[in-house]
Amino acid sequence: MQPSAILESALYVTDLDAAEAFYSEVLGLERIAKAEGRHVFFRCGHGVLLLFNAEATKHPPAPGARLPVPPHGTAGEGHLCFSATAEEIDRWKAHLEAKGVAIEADFEWPPKPGQAKGGRSIYLRDPSGNSLEFAEPKIWGF
CATH class of the missing domain: 3.10.180.10 (2,3-Dihydroxybiphenyl 1,2-Dioxygenase, domain 1)
Incomplete structure (x- = not known):
């Protein structure tokens, strides 16, 4: 087995509003999802660019959360x-x-x-x- 493509890529940002403005207004990407204070997602060709507030992704979802995405992220x-x-x-x-x-x-x-x-x-x-x-x-x- 071998993956056929990368579906999504993630970057971690310190200021979601500045990141959203840069990726939409400067790079022209189409925003497809946003959770205030946590993330903003953009379509890029056949893939998706995920921009996360790194601090917000360190915390596990609440018990019984609709989307139980585990904590993830990076520093730098x-x-x-x-x-x-x-x-x-x-x-x-x-x-x-x-x-x-x-x-x-x-x-x-x-x-x-x-x-x-x-x-x-x-x-x-x-x-x-x-x-x-x-x-x-x-x-x-x-």
Whole structure:
């Protein structure tokens, strides 16, 4: 057995309102769920991006809760990479800079065996300090 895809990815944030504004207004993701003070979820392609208030996810659900999701979470900044073509990366870089978002790095990865050229990545930070990347799938040989 092998999983066929990643359905959801989670990042932990320190300010849900700032995170919601960034991911909806800057990245243009569609919000699909929100629980005030706990989480906000966004659709991203065929997957879902979960943004959690890290402190709120440390506590187990109340006995008899409708959704008995166990405690989870992490401390510190995480990382998430969005898939993008070379042309989309150019457009994302211009869009992000126009929104006042600093690009931390912009570079070409070394080519994989059999590739003439490696893929490109750009890196930035969300309001909670999470590392976000836009990269060509060929950095992984896709």
